[in-house]
Amino acid sequence: MKEKIRIASGQGFWGDLQSIPLQQVTKGPIDYLMMDFLAEVTMSIMQKQKKRNPSAGYARDLTHILKDLLPHIVEKNIKVITNGGGANPKACVDEIVNCAHKLGIRGLKLGVVSGDDILDSIDGLMKRKAGLKNMENDREIHEVKEKLISANVYFGARPIVAALKKGAQIVITGRTTDTSLTYAAMIHEFKWKWDDWNKLAAGVVAGHILECGGQASGGNFLGDWRSVPDLARIGFPIAEAYPNGDVIITKHPDTGGSVSVETVSEQLLYEIGDPINYITPECIADFTSIKLEQVEKDRVKVYNVKGKPATDLYKVSMAYHDGYTAIGNLTYSWPDAFEKAKKADEILRIRLKDMGLQFDEIRTEFLGVNACHGPLAEDQKDFNEVVLRIGVRNHSHHEVEMFGKEIAPLILTGPPSVTGFAGGRPKPNEVIAYWPALMSKKLVKPIVEIVTT
């Protein structure tokens, strides 16, 4: 068994810095590269792409990144774990095989994890009492069943570990939890048992720290943000993991950013609910047990993590079509910028009313004045410019489209010194609403396959 492994974060979301994965594999030693591409909205976008084109529906960024990466990971024997397979992990793997062949790489084993997509089996699952009630408001699934765009189970580390065991050097998954991309490597390398709750939880915590990329190494840091050096060349976090569950969060030398107790603490708290019960498919991690210690510059030890047995449920994330929104922006300048923006809003609302247009919601915000903090924003008198931002939402496409046509006319028929309408008419955007649910683990099984280039 290795005395430690180094797992590097390569992407924190679909659209993250493209240069990072190559930096992580070339600027210092690592054993694993994990890349998270999926957010809730991502699956539904990918599912729509797949519907239009059966060979699409995964993170194209991933295959672009891998083109540059493959020779390095083969040479250095680095393993890659990623959920960039999205709604179509098999098509993603086909594309990687093509890539490998073009580079003359043969014999590379790719693991494919699928089975998370339950969109076409909802009826069957309902007959088997899957429930699938909305866990936030208890609504019944039949209300939205016809409008569903995507439905995916969050698998955890088990299928990834199974793929690694079969010798996969790159593991491509559909919807697996973000944290599992990290702790699967630890379970595999250190042969942790599936009931060693404290160690599994330690892995989950490491995964939570890595899953948002640069947010753990000085990005979006609200402490003394000015003190973070060279964010332009930020290094993404690396988890140096030990068999006993201890983890040191660090980054490659000669990169920017900072790994401190403060930067890691902020990431630990990001998007969590009850910290005592951070639920994953393999265990429940207790975030209140976590201890942090700055052992050296840019090295933070994460230890003492406690875990509890997993539940017998998987989380399911579904998305459904729920109407349209459109948002328009106009910029008003001094003098009286705020007053002009308010007047324009008033005029626009009268026109919409006169046209007989009704909306589920109209929301006006004044960027530069109080869009971010609402009533908590400081009172200021003399703004140089204010952006009027007005958005509407409705189930009818027509009404939302009509709204879009009313923004530009305000430039010639409303208050003066207005600009900032280069983007054209605001177009209706489809609203994708979420339906989070829970489902018995017995009702669905992950599928693990190995493809060799």
Added chain:
Amino acid sequence: MKKIKLIDIAHGRSGDKGDAANIGIIAYDDNGYEIIKKYLTAEKVKKHFEGICHGKVERFELPNIRALNFLLHNTLGGGGTVSLMHDAQGKTLAAALLKMELEIK
């Protein structure tokens, strides 16, 4: 009685969980943690975000990392792509909470 600005003793990060916002507040030292633990109550946070948070506020303690986590329900205009808010993910709400002044005895 003296007034302490939260931003002088703590930092934090916020994000979204559906229509709820989560705000993690971290004290810079042990003394700061004692202050936020005692004075930064769920009720104070709810009042601070009057007009912004339309649901209940839950508070959780993480003493090992000197932090409190708040969940502000019904805050993000429906959340996700439903929301018409500029900050639909509540990314700036940690900063908004740091504006608070605590009266301590």
